Amino acid sequence: MSAPLTSIAIIGGGTAGWMAAAALSRVLGRSVAITLVESEAIGTVGVGEATIPPIQAFNALLGIDEDDFVRATQGSFKLGIEFVDxxxxxxxxxxxxxxxxxxxxxxxxxxxxxxxxxxxxxxxxxxxxxxxxxxxxxxxxxxxxxxxxxxxxHVGYAFHFDAALYAAYLRRIAEAAGVARREGQVVDVTRDAGDGRIDSVTLAAGGQVAADFFIDCSGFRSLLLGETLGSVFQDWSHWLPNDxxxxxxxxxxxxxxxxxxxxxxxxxxxxxxxxxxxxxxxxxxxxxxxxxxxxxxxxxxxxxxxxxxxxxxxxFRTGRRQDCWVGNCVGLGLSTGFLEPLESTSIHLIQAGIARLLEMLPGRDPDPAMVRRYNRLMAAEFDGIRDFIxxxxxxxxxxxxxxxxxxxxxxxxxxxxxxxxxxxxxxxxxxxxxxxxxxxxxxxxxxxxxxxxxxxxxxxxxxxxxxxxxxxxxxxxxxxxxxxxxxxxxxxxxxxxxxxxxxxx
Ligand SMILES: Cc1cc2nc3c(=O)[nH]c(=O)nc-3n(C[C@H](O)[C@H](O)[C@H](O)COP(=O)(O)OP(=O)(O)OC[C@H]3O[C@@H](n4cnc5c(N)ncnc54)[C@H](O)[C@@H]3O)c2cc1C
Structure with a gap:
C-alpha cells in the first residue's frame, strides 16, 4: 500500500458533500485533514427529500439519534410509495x-x-x-x-425531510468532528504534469486547496470528474426522457x-x-x-x-458517468449521474458510494485494480436502479x-x-x-x-x-x-x- 492519505478535499456542499464530510470525519477521526469547499453564490440543487430504508444504516454510522434527526429536519416517516394512474x-x-x-x-x-x-x-x-x-x-x-x-x-421505513435542513444537520456533525469549511468558487484545477493526479483547486478570491485525495460533489457540473478528468457521460434519455x-x-x-x-x-x-x-x-x-x-x-x-x-x-440529463473514480478523485452525488427521483434513489447512491469508498479507502496512490472494482460496482448499482425505474x-x-x-x-x-x-x-x-x-x-x-x-x-x-x-x-x-x-x-x-x-x- 502506498503512503497513507493525510488530506482529503471535498468540492461541493450539497447533500453529497456534507454526507461525505460527516461520514468520513466520523470514521477517520482527525487522522486525515478534511476540507470542504462550497460556494454560496452557486448554491445547491435544494431538492431530494424522500429516502429509502438503507439510510438507517447511514444514520447509525453517524451515531445519529433518529428522533433528533427527524425533529431537526421537519421530517416524517415513509412506508413506501403510492402510485396513482x-x-x-x-x-x-x-x-x-x-x-x-x-x-x-x-x-x-x-x-x-x-x-x-x-x-x-x-x-x-x-x-x-x-x-x-x-x-x-x-x-x-x-x-x-x-x-x-x-x-x-418487520416494518420497513425511511424518511421524508427538508433537504436544506438535512444538509445543515450534517454540516453541524461534520464541523464538530473537525471538517474545515472553505467558502469560495473553484475556478481552476491544477494537475501533476506527470501522472495527471489532481494537486489542488484554486478559488476565485485567491488561495488554493491542496489535498492527497479529492471528492467531487459539485453537482450536475461535475467539475473534477467530468470537466477535469473526462469521465464520459452515458446518456440514458432514450429510455428515460424526462429532463x-x-x-x-x-x-x-x-x-x-x-x-x-x-x-x-x-x-x-x-x-x-x-x-x-x-x-x-x-x-x-x-x-x-x-x-x-x-x-x-x-x-x-x-x-x-x-x-x-x-x-x-x-x-437535468439522465445517465451516469462511465467511471465514478478516476486517479485520486471519486465523485459522489449528481456529479456522477442522475436517475429521476421516482424511487428516491439518489441519496442512496451517495451513501453507497461513501460506503464503498470507506471499504476501499486508498493510500496516496490508489491501486488501479481497486479503482476498477469500485467503478464496476457503482456502475452495476446505477444500472440495476435504471432498469427498475x-x-x-x-x-x-x-x-x-x-x-x-x-x-x-x-x-x-x-x-x-x-x-x-x-x-x-x-x-x-x-x-x-x-x-x-x-x-x-x-x-x-x-x-x-x-x-x-x-x-x-x-x-x-x-x-x-x-x-x-x-x-x-x-x-x-x-x-x-x-x-x-x-x-x-x-x-x-x-x-x-x-x-x-x-x-x-
Ligand atoms: C427534481 C429532483 C428531485 C429529487 N428528489 C430526490 C429525492 O426525493 N430523493 C433523493 O434521494 N434524491 C432526490 N434528488 C437528488 C438529490 O437532490 C441529489 O442527489 C442531492 O441533492 C445531492 O446533490 P449534490 O450534493 O450532488 O449536488 P448539489 O446540491 O447541486 O450541490 C453541489 C455543490 O457544489 C458546489 N459547487 C458547484 N460548483 C462549484 C464551484 N465551481 N466551486 C465551489 N463549489 C461549487 C455548490 O455550491 C453546491 O454546494 C432529486 C433531484 C432532482 C433534480
Missing part, C-alpha cells in the same frame, strides 16, 4: 418497504401467491404487507425490537401521510412528499412533450394547499398521450426485457448480485403496473392448495390486525419527534 388511469397501487408475508421454507411467498391468485383464492398484495396496510390507515410505528415473528417486527422538474412547496392540509405519492401526468409524474411544516411537490416531465409553462400550470392546479413559494424549474414507465396500458405512447412502446435494456419475460412466464422475481431493489419491490411494481404472470413457480406445488390458502388467509388477518394496533402517523410524530414550529417555506 400509472398502469392505467384511475388505478393505484402501493410499493411498500419490507416484505410481503413470509416465505414458506424454500417456497417463495410470491410463488404461492401466484398459484392462489390463479385459483381465485388470493387477496391483493397489499393485504400481505404491514407497510401497505399501515399506510392505508395513515399509521406508523417503528418495528418491534428484537426481531420476532409478527408483522410488527425537467418544476418544484414548489405547499401548505399542509392535515397530518402528514406516512408515504410519498407519485401521480402519473400527461408528460411525466408528480411527487408529493409530506413534511411536518409543508408538503414538497414537483412535476418531473419531458420537455419534448410538455412546455415549462404547461408543467407549472399542471403542478399548481394539483396541490393540496396554497403554494408557499414561486415554482422553480430544474433541468424504466419498468414503471414501460409497463403500462396508457396510450392517452404521445409521451405514454413513447415510453410504452420504446425498446428497453436487455436486462429488463429478460426480467419481464421471466415474470410473464413464471411470476418469478429475483435479486441479482448487489441489486438494491428486493423481490418485494419488483413484485409490487410489476403487478401494480398490470404485468400478469401466465404461470407460477413450480415450487408452489409442493404445498397442498388448501394449506396454502389457509396460510395466506392467516397472514392477511394477522397483518390487518397488527396494522390496526399501530398509532396514527401524526400521533407518533407528536409523541417522539415533533419539530419546533417553523416558517413553512
Amino acid at each position: 400509472w398502469g392505467a388511469k384511475g388505478e393505484r397501487y402501493f410499493h411498500p418497504f419490507g416484505v410481503y408475508g413470509i416465505d414458506f421454507g424454500p417456497i417463495p411467498f410470491e410463488a404461492m401467491w401466484h398459484r392462489l391468485r390463479a385459483a381465485g383464492a388470493a387477496a391483493p398484495l397489499d393485504a400481505y404487507s404491514i407497510c401497505a396496510a399501515a399506510a392505508q390507515g395513515n399509521r406508523f410505528q417503528r418495528p418491534l425490537d428484537p426481531p420476532g415473528n409478527t408483522p410488527l417486527h 425537467r422538474a418544476v418544484a414548489v412547496p405547499s401548505a399542509n392540509a392535515g397530518p402528514p401521510t406516512p408515504y410519498t405519492r407519485s401521480t402519473a401526468r400527461a408528460a411525466g409524474w408528480q411527487w408529493r412528499i409530506p413534511l411536518q411544516h409543508r408538503i414538497g411537490n414537483g412535476y418531473v416531465f419531458s420537455s419534448a412533450h410538455c412546455s415549462e409553462d404547461d408543467a407549472t400550470a399542471t403542478l399548481l392546479a394539483n396541490l393540496d394547499g396554497a403554494p408557499l413559494a414561486d415554482p422553480r424549474v430544474l433541468r 424504466i419498468l414503471h414507465f414501460h409497463a403500462t396500458a396508457r396510450d392517452d398521450t404521445p409521451y405514454w405512447d413513447h415510453v410504452r412502446t420504446m425498446t428497453v435494456p436487455d436486462t429488463l426485457a429478460e426480467r419481464l419475460a421471466e415474470y410473464r412466464a413464471t411470476g418469478r422475481v429475483y435479486r441479482e448480485a448487489d441489486d438494491l431493489f428486493t423481490r418485494t419491490s419488483w413484485l409490487a411494481v410489476l403487478d401494480g403496473q398490470g404485468v400478469r404472470a401466465a404461470g407460477h413457480d413450480p415450487l408452489a406445488m409442493a404445498m397442498p392448495l388448501d394449506e396454502a390458502r389457509e396460510r395466506l388467509a392467516r397472514i392477511a388477518a394477522v397483518t390487518a390486525a397488527a396494522a390496526g394496533r399501530m398509532p396514527a402517523h401524526g400521533a407518533f410524530i407528536a409523541a417522539h419527534c415533533a419539530a419546533p414550529i417553523a416558517s413553512p417555506a
Whole structure:
C-alpha cells in the first residue's frame, strides 16, 4: 500500500458533500485533514427529500439519534410509495418497504401467491404487507425490537425531510468532528504534469486547496470528474426522457401521510412528499412533450394547499458517468449521474458510494485494480436502479398521450426485457448480485403496473392448495390486525419527534 492519505478535499456542499464530510470525519477521526469547499453564490440543487430504508444504516454510522434527526429536519416517516394512474388511469397501487408475508421454507411467498391468485383464492398484495396496510390507515410505528415473528417486527421505513435542513444537520456533525469549511468558487484545477493526479483547486478570491485525495460533489457540473478528468457521460434519455422538474412547496392540509405519492401526468409524474411544516411537490416531465409553462400550470392546479413559494424549474440529463473514480478523485452525488427521483434513489447512491469508498479507502496512490472494482460496482448499482425505474414507465396500458405512447412502446435494456419475460412466464422475481431493489419491490411494481404472470413457480406445488390458502388467509388477518394496533402517523410524530414550529417555506 502506498503512503497513507493525510488530506482529503471535498468540492461541493450539497447533500453529497456534507454526507461525505460527516461520514468520513466520523470514521477517520482527525487522522486525515478534511476540507470542504462550497460556494454560496452557486448554491445547491435544494431538492431530494424522500429516502429509502438503507439510510438507517447511514444514520447509525453517524451515531445519529433518529428522533433528533427527524425533529431537526421537519421530517416524517415513509412506508413506501403510492402510485396513482400509472398502469392505467384511475388505478393505484402501493410499493411498500419490507416484505410481503413470509416465505414458506424454500417456497417463495410470491410463488404461492401466484398459484392462489390463479385459483381465485388470493387477496391483493397489499393485504400481505404491514407497510401497505399501515399506510392505508395513515399509521406508523417503528418495528418491534428484537426481531420476532409478527408483522410488527418487520416494518420497513425511511424518511421524508427538508433537504436544506438535512444538509445543515450534517454540516453541524461534520464541523464538530473537525471538517474545515472553505467558502469560495473553484475556478481552476491544477494537475501533476506527470501522472495527471489532481494537486489542488484554486478559488476565485485567491488561495488554493491542496489535498492527497479529492471528492467531487459539485453537482450536475461535475467539475473534477467530468470537466477535469473526462469521465464520459452515458446518456440514458432514450429510455428515460424526462429532463425537467418544476418544484414548489405547499401548505399542509392535515397530518402528514406516512408515504410519498407519485401521480402519473400527461408528460411525466408528480411527487408529493409530506413534511411536518409543508408538503414538497414537483412535476418531473419531458420537455419534448410538455412546455415549462404547461408543467407549472399542471403542478399548481394539483396541490393540496396554497403554494408557499414561486415554482422553480430544474433541468437535468439522465445517465451516469462511465467511471465514478478516476486517479485520486471519486465523485459522489449528481456529479456522477442522475436517475429521476421516482424511487428516491439518489441519496442512496451517495451513501453507497461513501460506503464503498470507506471499504476501499486508498493510500496516496490508489491501486488501479481497486479503482476498477469500485467503478464496476457503482456502475452495476446505477444500472440495476435504471432498469427498475424504466419498468414503471414501460409497463403500462396508457396510450392517452404521445409521451405514454413513447415510453410504452420504446425498446428497453436487455436486462429488463429478460426480467419481464421471466415474470410473464413464471411470476418469478429475483435479486441479482448487489441489486438494491428486493423481490418485494419488483413484485409490487410489476403487478401494480398490470404485468400478469401466465404461470407460477413450480415450487408452489409442493404445498397442498388448501394449506396454502389457509396460510395466506392467516397472514392477511394477522397483518390487518397488527396494522390496526399501530398509532396514527401524526400521533407518533407528536409523541417522539415533533419539530419546533417553523416558517413553512
Ligand atoms: C427534481 C429532483 C428531485 C429529487 N428528489 C430526490 C429525492 O426525493 N430523493 C433523493 O434521494 N434524491 C432526490 N434528488 C437528488 C438529490 O437532490 C441529489 O442527489 C442531492 O441533492 C445531492 O446533490 P449534490 O450534493 O450532488 O449536488 P448539489 O446540491 O447541486 O450541490 C453541489 C455543490 O457544489 C458546489 N459547487 C458547484 N460548483 C462549484 C464551484 N465551481 N466551486 C465551489 N463549489 C461549487 C455548490 O455550491 C453546491 O454546494 C432529486 C433531484 C432532482 C433534480
